Structure formats: structure tokens, C-alpha cells
Amino acid sequence: MFYFLPDWQQSENFWENTAEPWYRETRKIEFDDTINQLRMLIKSNQSSKMLILSYSPFLRSFLQRQDILGVNSFNAFDVIQGINLKYMRSLNFTDLNWPTDIEFSYTPFLVIARRQDQLYARIEFASNGRLLKIIRFLNDKPSETLLFDDRGFLSSLIYQNKSISEKQQTFFDLNGNWRIKVNYPAMNVEVNPNFYTEFMQKKYENIEELIVEKFCQYLTKCFSKKDTLIVAAAERQINLVNKIDLPRKQVVFSFFAQRQDIDKQQIVKLTKKAATFIADTDKTVSQLNSISSHTDYSAEVVQISPFDSRLELGHSQQVKKLKILLLVNRLDISDQKPVLSELIKTMKQNQLIELVLVDYQNTQTYWKKVVQQVIQQQKAEDLFVFADQQQIVSKVKNENDFNSTKRKIIWCFLQSEEDVIRQLSDTRLVIDLAKEPDLFLQIASISAGIPQINQVKTSYVEDHKNGLIIKKIDQLKQAVNFYLVGLTNWNQALVYAAKRISEYSSKNLIKKWQKISKEAE
Structure with a gap:
């Protein structure tokens, strides 16, 4: 069985994960490696269990939102509080x-x-x-x-x-x-003195001491030699695992680039606790191998995408416009204006191109200023205008604000996985020129059959197959035209992407997990 120790805490207190009132709750990307690992295991009927060590009174609401409500779990605070209720019920x-x-x-x-x-x-x-x-x-x-x-x-x-x-x-x-x-x-x-028999101590110096007690008791009772513990590599979870004693070959740390940066001293210590590291990106694989190879306890580093691909081909070829999705998240400041400048030059020559800037953070004010500066530098004030997609969709009353005669460079704030999929449905080309391309966008683009332009080579985009790897920003215009002038190159990328979909399917990713589990036995 796979046991998962996730990192879903949002509170400053490592042991607390309480929900926010609905009007304060901001839509955001909640997706991480553990969530999709559990989703894939559910689909393949693999035995798995979550180990929830934080106080999470609204846990089921979160799990329902992520479509993993049916996963079995051990909840430390349910044990502490003597709760055995599994299902949600209404309370007025x-x-x-x-x-x-x-x-x-x-x-x-x-x-x-x-x-x-x-x-x-x-x-x-x-x-x-x-x-x-x-x-x-x-x-x-x-x-x-x-x-x-x-x-x-x-x-x-x-x-x-x-x-x-x-x-x-x-x-x-x-x-x-x-x-x-x-x-x-x-x-x-x-x-409470009435419940002394359910605890090993009458008082605890801190709440972590009590959580570790219940965690260890559960592992002693339920964790067998055939089981594997998958730990989300985050400081809070690492500190907890350091307090328990399990065979090194049965512990796996899962590294997710969006969770936290790689810490060399921390990794050296982790090689003593786990025989296997799971990495999501090429960069993470390289970092972990470099550190692990110089330690007394070398850990095997295995690259497994946390996101599975699904055949969800877009319909961009059925519409006249040529939509370019530019991910501005983590784009170097020195590259921002040159990238926009190249794209605006290309748009001047191709009236069908529509440019959409997307980010996982609400940086609209900043990018509006940058776009306006580039438009002025290009002397294109009469041709282009910055516009927020939300306002366009809602059709605000004052149409003059959008200068409808001008072509819009559209801004979109991505707040959920669904937002990404929705944007890709009619996208013809994806551009991500960050030093570390966004993994979720790469896999989602493969699923949609959309070619991608990057500056960094990764395992997910092959040059002149399902995308282009450019070395300089001044090559961007040529790369865009490669896919938007005619359909030959675009269709070839679509066909190749369709072939890659099976490589990152749930079925193939599960095989990699099964191999890790067998090696742990």
C-alpha cells in the first residue's frame, strides 16, 4: 500500500489547516504532486491512504474539491478527539x-x-x-x-x-x-483526566509531541514491510519524518518545484531517511543527483511527472483567430519588454494573431504598465490596447474604454486548473520563456496538442517535434511564424504531441510507482 504524507497546511502553525470564510477565500492553484498521485491511484484501483497530521476540520470539503474524497485516510486529530465520523452532514x-x-x-x-x-x-x-x-x-x-x-x-x-x-x-x-x-x-x-488511558502522557510540552505519538502508534500498528511512505518534501513534513523510525528503502520523498526550493544541507540529511527521491522537473532531477551523489547514503532519483496527460485536443484549428498564450509567470525582467516587442512586431504583420498574457498571480497592474510602454516604443498606440479578459467577457457598459477599433493585448489571471484548460481550448501556440518552464502548462499543452516555444530544453518539449527551443529572444518572431504561417508545421506538432500523451498517461505513470513499491519490499 502507498501511504501519503501531504503538505496542505496554509496556516503559520505547522499543525493547523483551517479554512477561510468564503468571502476571504481566494481562488488559486491548489493542485500539487500528492493530489494527482492520489487521483491516478484511485483510477487504477491501487491501495493508498492519506496520513493527515494537521488539524483540518474542513478536510472533506478540500478533498471533495480535488476529487479525492474517496481516499482512505488516517487523521491524527480524529484519533486525539475520539472522532470516527466519516461523512459530512449539515448543521444549521x-x-x-x-x-x-x-x-x-x-x-x-x-x-x-x-x-x-x-x-x-x-x-x-x-x-x-x-x-x-x-x-x-x-x-x-x-x-x-x-x-x-x-x-x-x-x-x-x-x-x-x-x-x-x-x-x-x-x-x-x-x-x-x-x-x-x-x-x-x-x-x-x-x-482531560477522564481520557488519560487514551494518551501516553497527562501533559505534553507541545502539540507536535502529541501528534508524533499518535503517528508512531498508527505506523507501528498498520505499516507493513510491503508498504511505501510517500512524503511531500516540505520542511514541516520532513521534520515529522525525522522523528519516526522506518526502513530507509520504504520511504520516498516527492519533490515538487512549486512547493519549495532545494536545500543542499537538507537533502544530505534526507538521504539517510529515504532510498528514493521523486522529482518533477529536469532541473530538480539534476539538483538532487548532484547532491545525492556526494553523500554517504546515495538516493535513487526518479523523474515522474506529477501531472498525467489526457487526450483533450483543442479546437483552435476550427477558428479564424490565431491565439498565442504567453505565460509571464517567472519571466525574467530583462526579457519582458524584448519578448513583448517581438510579439507586437509579429502581430503587426499578421492581423489574425491574438495575444493573451497569463499569470498565476494577479500582476495585472504591473503588466498593463509594461505592455503600454512597449506599445509606445513600437509607436503602435493606434493599433493596440491592453485589456482585461474578465471585463471583455462581462461586456462592460462603457465600450469606449476598450477602444474596440484597436486590437487587444489581453490579460488573464489564472486562478485554477480549470482556468488553464479553458484557455488552452482555443489556443494555437503556447510560449513560456522562463528559465524553468511551468510543468502543468507543459503537460496540459501536450494533452491539447498545442506546440510550445521555450528557452530551456526539458523532457516534455522536443525541439522541432512538439515545440521549438530558442536560444535568443530575437528568434521568437521566426519561431511564431514557424507554427502560425500555414498548418503543416502545426499539424506535425499536433501528431507528435498525440503520441507523447500515452507516455504521461495515468497508466504509464502508475507503472513507475509500482516499480518503486516493489523495490521497497
């Missing part, structure tokens, strides 16, 4: 015990509870509409916060002392009995 805040003279005011964002014209509580909801938390007030100041589980019960209560940093969090079971109390900022833990 009006079903709770409120004073008889309470009055509720419904706003577009939350519900306000008032008592005798005084603020009594603020009721917050998650993005799926479930009750998230209730903040109670005393003299207009927060006095306590009730945190609810998405399975429909009160999970914990935070008491706020006079000092902002001093507070206590009490964790409950399904019957409302408190199990443990965590005191801040010291982080020491008290155990």
Missing part, C-alpha cells in the same frame, strides 16, 4: 442554543447576531455554504471562537484572554466532552 446555526432575545441580521457576507442592541456574535460560512465558525463578542471585543467541522459538529473552541497572544484552544469529541487543551503561545497540551 439556528439549531444551536441561542438566547431567546437574540436577533439575526443577514448580510451578503455573513450573519450578525445582536442581543439588546449589542454585538453578540458573527457567524461565518465556508465557500460550500457550511457553517465554518462563530465568533462571540464581549463589550465589542472577540471573546471566543467556535470552530466547526464540515461533518456537522463543534470541533474546538478558542478562548481569547486579555492579551491577544494568550489564548486557549479546547478540542471536543462528538458528545461535547473536551479531550485536550492547547495553551498559546507556549503550545503546551493538557489532557
Whole structure:
């Protein structure tokens, strides 16, 4: 069986992963290596289990969003709190015990509870509409916060002392009995005397000590010689794994470039804990091999794409426009204006080209300024204008703002995997000139049969096969014309991409994982 130790914490506290109210929650790329590894294993009916060591009362909502809700899991805080409930159920805040003279005011964002014209509580909801938390007030100041589980019960209560940093969090079971109390900022833990028999200590110096206790107990009971532990290579997870003792050949660290940078000293230590490293990109493979080869415990480095390919060919050849998708994420500052300048020159000569700038961060203001400067340098103010795709789609009333007679250089903020797939559906050419091309975009482009232009050679794009590798920015115009003037080169890239799809299919990636598992036995 594959056991996965993910890194999904969003809180500063390594052990906490609580959800945000729906109006504060920003859409963003949540996708990582662990999520897709689990998705692939589900499809292939491979035995797998998640090891959730953080306090995650809205875990099921996250798993449902990622389409991995059905994966079995060990939850350390469920054990600590004595919870064995698996499924979500609804809980209405009006079903709770409120004073008889309470009055509720419904706003577009939350519900306000008032008592005798005084603020009594603020009721917050998650993005799926479930009750998230209730903040109670005393003299207009927060006095306590009730945190609810998405399975429909009160999970914990935070008491706020006079000092902002001093507070206590009490964790409950399904019957409302408190199990443990965590005191801040010291982080020491008290155990309810009624449940001493379920813990090895009556008090713990910190919450991590308790989590490691439950983690080790579970591994001792369930982890066999045929199992493999896949650890998301992140500082928090690495620190936890350093506290447990497992055979080196049964531990695998999975490195994901978007999670954290490679740390040489850290990698040297990891070779003592694991015999295998999984890497997502060529750069990561090279870095890990370079470090591992000079250690006493050399680890095998295996490159496995965290993203599987699917045959989802776009329909760009069916539309007249020639859409270029330019990923500006991590594009060197020195390259930004030259790249835009080359593309605008090309657009002047080809009226069918539509340029769309995309980024995983909301850098619209910055790029609007850069684009406008390049347009001025090209003396093309009468020809081109910067435009936000959201405003174009929503058809704002003041059409004059968009100078409809001018061709638009469009900006798009990518906030989810679905946004990327949607953009690629009618894209003719993808350009990513970063020193490390975006892996998800590369695999998604292969799935859509779209040729790519890069500056760096990777395992995913082969020169003059499913894309072009240029050495200098001044070669960009020629590279664009190679694919947009006529269909011969573009069709050849499409055919080659279709052949590459099987290479990164779930079936073939699973074979690599199975090989690692057999070597661990």
C-alpha cells in the first residue's frame, strides 16, 4: 500500500489547516504532486491512504474539491478527539442554543447576531455554504471562537484572554466532552483526566509531541514491510519524518518545484531517511543527483511527472483567430519588454494573431504598465490596447474604454486548473520563456496538442517535434511564424504531441510507482 504524507497546511502553525470564510477565500492553484498521485491511484484501483497530521476540520470539503474524497485516510486529530465520523452532514446555526432575545441580521457576507442592541456574535460560512465558525463578542471585543467541522459538529473552541497572544484552544469529541487543551503561545497540551488511558502522557510540552505519538502508534500498528511512505518534501513534513523510525528503502520523498526550493544541507540529511527521491522537473532531477551523489547514503532519483496527460485536443484549428498564450509567470525582467516587442512586431504583420498574457498571480497592474510602454516604443498606440479578459467577457457598459477599433493585448489571471484548460481550448501556440518552464502548462499543452516555444530544453518539449527551443529572444518572431504561417508545421506538432500523451498517461505513470513499491519490499 502507498501511504501519503501531504503538505496542505496554509496556516503559520505547522499543525493547523483551517479554512477561510468564503468571502476571504481566494481562488488559486491548489493542485500539487500528492493530489494527482492520489487521483491516478484511485483510477487504477491501487491501495493508498492519506496520513493527515494537521488539524483540518474542513478536510472533506478540500478533498471533495480535488476529487479525492474517496481516499482512505488516517487523521491524527480524529484519533486525539475520539472522532470516527466519516461523512459530512449539515448543521444549521439556528439549531444551536441561542438566547431567546437574540436577533439575526443577514448580510451578503455573513450573519450578525445582536442581543439588546449589542454585538453578540458573527457567524461565518465556508465557500460550500457550511457553517465554518462563530465568533462571540464581549463589550465589542472577540471573546471566543467556535470552530466547526464540515461533518456537522463543534470541533474546538478558542478562548481569547486579555492579551491577544494568550489564548486557549479546547478540542471536543462528538458528545461535547473536551479531550485536550492547547495553551498559546507556549503550545503546551493538557489532557482531560477522564481520557488519560487514551494518551501516553497527562501533559505534553507541545502539540507536535502529541501528534508524533499518535503517528508512531498508527505506523507501528498498520505499516507493513510491503508498504511505501510517500512524503511531500516540505520542511514541516520532513521534520515529522525525522522523528519516526522506518526502513530507509520504504520511504520516498516527492519533490515538487512549486512547493519549495532545494536545500543542499537538507537533502544530505534526507538521504539517510529515504532510498528514493521523486522529482518533477529536469532541473530538480539534476539538483538532487548532484547532491545525492556526494553523500554517504546515495538516493535513487526518479523523474515522474506529477501531472498525467489526457487526450483533450483543442479546437483552435476550427477558428479564424490565431491565439498565442504567453505565460509571464517567472519571466525574467530583462526579457519582458524584448519578448513583448517581438510579439507586437509579429502581430503587426499578421492581423489574425491574438495575444493573451497569463499569470498565476494577479500582476495585472504591473503588466498593463509594461505592455503600454512597449506599445509606445513600437509607436503602435493606434493599433493596440491592453485589456482585461474578465471585463471583455462581462461586456462592460462603457465600450469606449476598450477602444474596440484597436486590437487587444489581453490579460488573464489564472486562478485554477480549470482556468488553464479553458484557455488552452482555443489556443494555437503556447510560449513560456522562463528559465524553468511551468510543468502543468507543459503537460496540459501536450494533452491539447498545442506546440510550445521555450528557452530551456526539458523532457516534455522536443525541439522541432512538439515545440521549438530558442536560444535568443530575437528568434521568437521566426519561431511564431514557424507554427502560425500555414498548418503543416502545426499539424506535425499536433501528431507528435498525440503520441507523447500515452507516455504521461495515468497508466504509464502508475507503472513507475509500482516499480518503486516493489523495490521497497
